[in-house]
Amino acid sequence: GAVVSQHPSWVICKSGTSVKIECRSLDFQATTMFWYRQFPKQSLMLMATSNEGSKATYEQGVEKDKFLINHASLTLSTLTVTSAHPEDSSFYICSAPAGTGLYGYTFGSGTRLTVV
């Protein structure tokens, strides 16, 4: 089945530094990648949608200059959290449509970011 590999699975960084999270589609081409953020005991909130070769679309309230998304190829999308602060600590998950919409979406395993 369709697999999205997400790395790293967890990362701790200092305030003010940047962190890059990668999501790779291993056995299919992901023209679209959705990026979610999930705070403890809360649901997944869509942050942005990236499309290969074009600019990402950000949801309302998400700072595009802080959360840089690059989708330069059909198998790789990256999210960079720039100048991270403790309030950015969260669980970040990517997802790509696997086949047609009826077959669901494949999720990465998530990245737990802790900013200290």
Place this chain on the structure above:
Amino acid sequence: QKEVEQDPGPLSVPEGAIVSLNCTYSNSAFQYFMWYRQYSRKGPELLMYTYSSGNKEDGRFTAQVDKSSKYISLFIRDSQPSDSATYLCAPPDLNEKLTFGTGTRLTIIP
């Protein structure tokens, strides 16, 4: 009003019990519905999807959709400790964006 609402729980039931998880939605444009299971600190995994009103069964799991009342249910029969997870209902919109409910945390007690 949120587009998708779920009782966050937590819900604890003894092993072997039948579990009923529910979800309501407000957007009539939702055409099909997915249930995802998320284990702690993991990404969600697709459990079931259903397109039309009525029941769909897959092993111990049954998904039920009532579009007239905008109500979605997931039933788990013969619940197992391995079913302990958070269950999310997620209808995609016309742009294929998933709208997640808050999820219901389920614990099956051995």
